[in-house]
Amino acid sequence: MPNKTYSLAFLGFGNVGHHLARLLQSKTDELRDRYGIEWRLTGVATRRLGWLAAARGMDVSAVLGGRAESVARAEGAMGAWLSAARPDVVFEMTSLNPQTGQPAIDYIRAALQSGAHVVTANKGPVVHAYRELTDLAATLGKRFMFEATVMGGAPVFSLFRETLPASNLLGFRALLNSTSNLILTEMENGNSFEAAVKKAQDIGLAETDPSADVDGWDATVKVCALSTVLMGRPLKPDDVDRQGIRGLTGEAVRAARAGGHPFKLVCRVVREGGRVRATVQPEQLPIADPLANVRGASSIIHFDLDTLPAGLTLVSHDPGPDTTAYDMLADFINAVK
């Protein structure tokens, strides 16, 4: 099989984008030798840099080093950029809008219509336009991939797509918000809620405004993505019974752990008749529960399947921008192979 060179474009170029560019560089030989995949970077778009495009490829190290002066900028916006960069794959890494998924949905639609596969790290389009974008991609012979959106470093979507055929997901229990789990662990270690939030911010895990994490919004959006894609039951954030960890005190968290029933921010989806019931809330778990022993920034999901009566559990340890970048690389390879 002859090698094929893929033109790649990055929509957004923050922490994850930098990791992905470096991962592509370090895996260049392996991609060629194992998959016949060669690549060039033909587009980078950010608010700061504008719409950079170079159909023959740009100097990745220069772009990574912030030296992109010599790269041409497309006039106008997305359409001109796609025409100039002519990407085979667009990596969509813009900010999450949990309420509407916009403008990422419009970006992804345009990228697919230009003839590119789309790999996103953005949960919004999955929750708000999964069916539309998946159908559009299929119509165009392209793929819409989003492994990076839930549990970085654990292939939850491709697990079902590729390795668990003829299985039906009946429900799941999970810890999906790294920041909340880290905060609870820090509170168990003696910190107040506020000090624990500060720690999560200091290591770059929590935002300046931590409400997306501590009020359960991030976990809720992930629950919606999983239910929509893996259970065929579309859920919107408002459909989830949501409560964050803001109401917990250090004393309560430490007493719960000492009593053998630690607090966790538990995501739960169960089928009830033809519908699903979804909750995100602090729960006290018995210490023998696999979820009770996942500490720090790690995540866990336990799947209930018709084919595996006692279920299957995945644990992702200390996910970060590097594991998110790997999820996107895996999607790229699986989209084109």
Add this chain to the structure above:
Amino acid sequence: MPNKTYSLAFLGFGNVGHHLARLLQSKTDELRDRYGIEWRLTGVATRRLGWLAAARGMDVSAVLGGRAESVARAEGAMGAWLSAARPDVVFEMTSLNPQTGQPAIDYIRAALQSGAHVVTANKGPVVHAYRELTDLAATLGKRFMFEATVMGGAPVFSLFRETLPASNLLGFRALLNSTSNLILTEMENGNSFEAAVKKAQDIGLAETDPSADVDGWDATVKVCALSTVLMGRPLKPDDVDRQGIRGLTGEAVRAARAGGHPFKLVCRVVREGGRVRATVQPEQLPIADPLANVRGASSIIHFDLDTLPAGLTLVSHDPGPDTTAYDMLADFINAVK
């Protein structure tokens, strides 16, 4: 896509074979509707029944109920059976020979050469003939699949094949022998080693002669299969530094758990330069280790990958003949889809 009817043949028809036949029956509509797969059972071979073959298909419920009198028997042996059953897929479920992998290797070779995919639940051929059988299958445009051989109910091989592209497995730590883990759990609960073995035998988990489990042979063969397939480092049982749980007393096991460092039969493979070092032995693990909290018959594996710095963990809960049967069904679908 039009439906295709696959002729299936079972080599061996014990507990797993019965579960697989019933699973195929219960998934018949789903296989047709989701994958365009129809099936008929054209061959069943066991020591007791002989070489049953019916190219037009046999009554599965009758065979399951032990009423196979009306089905024709092929004269001679394997070759005549394959000619009469004309299978598209052979499910190989004969007994393990850990030292040589025979006669299963010869069976699988013959089945591939007859034009069938082979799905096996037998570790012997993976450890002793993985490269030969995989290459032979590829040459013939067929597949040699073996998801059921390690960690029933957790798709470890297809996980790497399908969901973790461009990843390199650097090593792993695992609990792979259900019987040993159950015995250790029963000893923690107050039983002697002998009483715990008896319990494992009573529920059908341990054999009359429990040495394959309690002396670490089963875990060792699984370690060899994983290293051979996932790390590209062929290992034979004698290459593994092996010690079972027979030397542990109930007192020692209970004291270890009470002291916060419980005993587990730990499988470990690490790369050292160009080689691998493999051990199977009882180890005391800190209670915060994910392996320390897996009780009863469940299994766990933690993978160290170059792409996921902190690794990825899978837990399979209470595997049994039903989960092994599902692994084989998944291999069948993945082989033909």
